[in-house]
Amino acid sequence: MPEESSAHTELENERQYVAGLYHRLDELRDEKREQLAQVRRSHSAGSHQNRSERDAFATMYEDRLAQLMAVDDRLVFGRLDLDDGETRYIGRIGLSTADLQRLMVDWRAPEAGTFYQATAFERQGVRRRRHLMLKGREVQGLEDDVLDYSMLEEGQDLQGEGALLAALNSKRTGQMSDIVGTIQAEQDRIIRAPLPGTLVVQGGPGTGKTAVALHRAAYLLYTHRERLKSAGVLLVGPSNAFIRYIERVLPSLGETGVVMSSLGQLMPGIAATAEESAEAAEIKGRLSMADVVARAVANRQRNFTEPRRLNIEGTWVTLTPKQVSRARDRARATGKPHNEARVTFVKILLRELTDQMTEILEESAGAGNSTDRAYLAEDVRSSRDVRVALNLCWMPLTPEKLISELFSKPGQLEAAAPELTDAEREALRRSPDAPWTEADVPLLDEAAELLGELDASAGRDSAALEEARKRDLANAERAIENTEGFLEDSGAHGILSAEDLANHNMATEQRLTAADRAAVDRTWAFGHVVVDEAQELSAMQWRLLMRRCPLKSFTVVGDIAQTSSAAGATSWQQALDPFVGERWTLEELTVNYRTPAQIAEAAVRMANAAGLVVSAPKAVREGLWAPFLDEVQQGGLLPRLLETLTEDLAAIEGGLLAVITEDHRLEQVREEVTAVYGNRVGTGAGGLSQDIVVISPREAKGLEFDAVVILEPSELLTAAAGKVGDLYVAMTRPTQRLRLIAEYGIPAGIDGSES
Numbered sequence: 001m002p003e004e005s006s007a008h009t010e011l012e013n014e015r016q017y018v019a020g021l022y023h024r025l026d027e028l029r030d031e032k033r034e035q036l037a038q039v040r041r042s043h044s045a046g047s048h049q050n051r052s053e054r055d056a057f058a059t060m061y062e063d064r065l066a067q068l069m070a071v072d073d074r075l076v077f078g079r080l081d082l083d084d085g086e087t088r089y090i091g092r093i094g095l096s097t098a099d100l101q102r103l104m105v106d107w108r109a110p111e112a113g114t115f116y117q118a119t120a121f122e123r124q125g126v127r128r129r130r131h132l133m134l135k136g137r138e139v140q141g142l143e144d145d146v147l148d149y150s151m152l153e154e155g156q157d158l159q160g161e162g163a164l165l166a167a168l169n170s171k172r173t174g175q176m177s178d179i180v181g182t183i184q185a186e187q188d189r190i191i192r193a194p195l196p197g198t199l200v201v202q203g204g205p206g207t208g209k210t211a212v213a214l215h216r217a218a219y220l221l222y223t224h225r226e227r228l229k230s231a232g233v234l235l236v237g238p239s240n241a242f243i244r245y246i247e248r249v250l251p252s253l254g255e256t257g258v259v260m261s262s263l264g265q266l267m268p269g270i271a272a273t274a275e276e277s278a279e280a281a282e283i284k285g286r287l288s289m290a291d292v293v294a295r296a297v298a299n300r301q302r303n304f305t306e307p308r309r310l311n312i313e314g315t316w317v318t319l320t321p322k323q324v325s326r327a328r329d330r331a332r333a334t335g336k337p338h339n340e341a342r343v344t345f346v347k348i349l350l351r352e353l354t355d356q357m358t359e360i361l362e363e364s365a366g367a368g369n370s371t372d373r374a375y376l377a378e379d380v381r382s383s384r385d386v387r388v389a390l391n392l393c394w395m396p397l398t399p400e401k402l403i404s405e406l407f408s409k410p411g412q413l414e415a416a417a418p419e420l421t422d423a424e425r426e427a428l429r430r431s432p433d434a435p436w437t438e439a440d441v442p443l444l445d446e447a448a449e450l451l452g453e454l455d456a457s458a459g460r461d462s463a464a465l466e467e468a469r470k471r472d473l474a475n476a477e478r479a480i481e482n483t484e485g486f487l488e489d490s491g492a493h494g495i496l497s498a499e500d501l502a503n504h505n506m507a508t509e510q511r512l513t514a515a516d517r518a519a520v521d522r523t524w525a526f527g528h529v530v531v532d533e534a535q536e537l538s539a540m541q542w543r544l545l546m547r548r549c550p551l552k553s554f555t556v557v558g559d560i561a562q563t564s565s566a567a568g569a570t571s572w573q574q575a576l577d578p579f580v581g582e583r584w585t586l587e588e589l590t591v592n593y594r595t596p597a598q599i600a601e602a603a604v605r606m607a608n609a610a611g612l613v614v615s616a617p618k619a620v621r622e623g624l625w626a627p628f629l630d631e632v633q634q635g636g637l638l639p640r641l642l643e644t645l646t647e648d649l650a651a652i653e654g655g656l657l658a659v660i661t662e663d664h665r666l667e668q669v670r671e672e673v674t675a676v677y678g679n680r681v682g683t684g685a686g687g688l689s690q691d692i693v694v695i696s697p698r699e700a701k702g703l704e705f706d707a708v709v710i711l712e713p714s715e716l717l718t719a720a721a722g723k724v725g726d727l728y729v730a731m732t733r734p735t736q737r738l739r740l741i742a743e744y745g746i747p748a749g750i751d752g753s754e755s
């Protein structure tokens, strides 16, 4: 009884404190709302400067208000009792009273580090670490880690159930949640690693790589806010479904400044589909495709074999191959991209043709004079023959046109890619109106880089150009201020000038955030790039990402054993060597938080039996069920699925269940399951209203479900072009329960009898 009542008092005390924190949060929200309203009310009194100052304040208040609104759920989750008697609360953001007494520390602040790092062996001045478990604004329970055992002798009690296990056992909603209250020490070390350089985080399934990647992005933005604010952070994931799955995590951590993109969206304006023949994807992913694209561009700078007669307003002039090749050499020597160098090419030839015209006219009329020249030049420029001839030699091109023609006109591909075999070239053939695929995106980006802007050659109106130049200059100066310290720290000072970086990030709209602007600008240089499921990236995709971050400040997370893309990596060394050489560090995550041991071990046995070497992280939970293995007669797959679904759904008590199967079965399975379960059935990651999803193993990558049913697992073994990655991925998605239904046998190793 006394024990119970002391626990009760502790809980009551915490409830009071937490109520005080929410009170302060509400006060701050009101304050920001009032400030915002005031700024908006204030008249735009005159000058442009006043208006832009007012806008800047409004943006600042809006951002802060958005942050204060986003952190409501589980605002606080930890408390530290320190040796010196101080008590420190840890939460999503820092909070202080109006007279600056600290109430709560932001989890990313250095003073919060010990909450994640202190252990009984290395207490780091911490006597007790307390987890506060909140539901909404209400404290529901406490859990204490007493690191200084003398505290127990003083009569203190241990509180509550494990915060980590409670988080792990909770039902999945189809959207990832943050782990800020229960980050483990090995994860925390990675989250707080220094910003510069390339950090690779290798970890088996469920080790928290995605969670760590997201929390690291939030940490970096907090810790290096000034440096990253203007350049922004890019987070890349494998698919749109994956981006939807993780999209709420950063806002819940109070961060909105991250651009999130799937591999298919990395080029603004292009929405690529995932479908791609494995063979074509593999070829398009090779680094040598950069040379193919370069040759394709060079091949579009052509020459005539014979002199060409051109009619200008009734006068015939001659354009010789020699003139064209001289002009071409000089244009190429400018080092500018195709469309921009074309300006030089055209200028030289127009001048030469005008000279020729002048001579001819002078000869025939015997009296030319210099005032005619401007008028003649205009005639030359507007002659149809001249325009056609110059375009034939050097056509302005968009990336889309270049790549589309490269793959739809066999002659062009043969000329640009003589090193490919006929069969390889055939695999790349596509119709001109076929949709863009993910593997096309880096090629389009490469082409955009080599072609440059079309606008420059088309000639914009000069006042607009001057205006844009002034604006770019002002922004460049600001960007230099922001990036200089960063360049020094990252060791890139001197390699890359601040101007180089600043020149990339020319602002277009004053009031947009860096993230808004970066999302639509292909040439944006990010301050840091986080890549998830990075094992899937082809060499060309890496090349594109390296361009997006000239400082090469990367966090790369993935699991080589889960590679299923034909163009993906077989080792981190192989993937990164062409871009950063040996200059990357490796960290490993070793604990599986998702999959219960019985299921995780079956997945590892299967992988080993099929010849795949996997790192086998230690599972934190035992789980209630061993995998269910159902072998059925021919035609029995769907009947058995429908028969067992009810039982599986009941076992997970309202959780999320995924049926994972190869593409060719998806439609039929979806239809049959929908016939019984109606709109409870969804496709992507699943949402709150849908508790059954039917998806392919590729779509399941990175996601998780309470229960998973795999239909015909042996197909997942063979489908991934000789890799076992797909079955391994599918088997490691569940948090509770796994069922395999097979007509053609359960793959070796799973039932444990072979080992």
Ligand SMILES: Nc1ncnc2c1ncn2[C@@H]1O[C@H](COP(=O)(O)OP(=O)(O)OP(=O)(O)O)[C@@H](O)[C@H]1O
Binding pocket: 164, 167, 168, 177, 178, 179, 182, 183, 184, 187, 203, 204, 205, 206, 207, 208, 209, 210, 211, 212, 559, 593, 594, 701, 702, 703, 704, 732
């Ligand atoms: N410290 C933690 N506290 C609470 N939950 C955690 C923690 N670490 C990981 N998890 C949970 O474990 C699950 C797996 O994490 P995550 O998806 O980040 O793993 P992963 O390594 O990216 O997996 P995979 O490679 O299989 O996709 C998630 O539900 C995540 O929230």
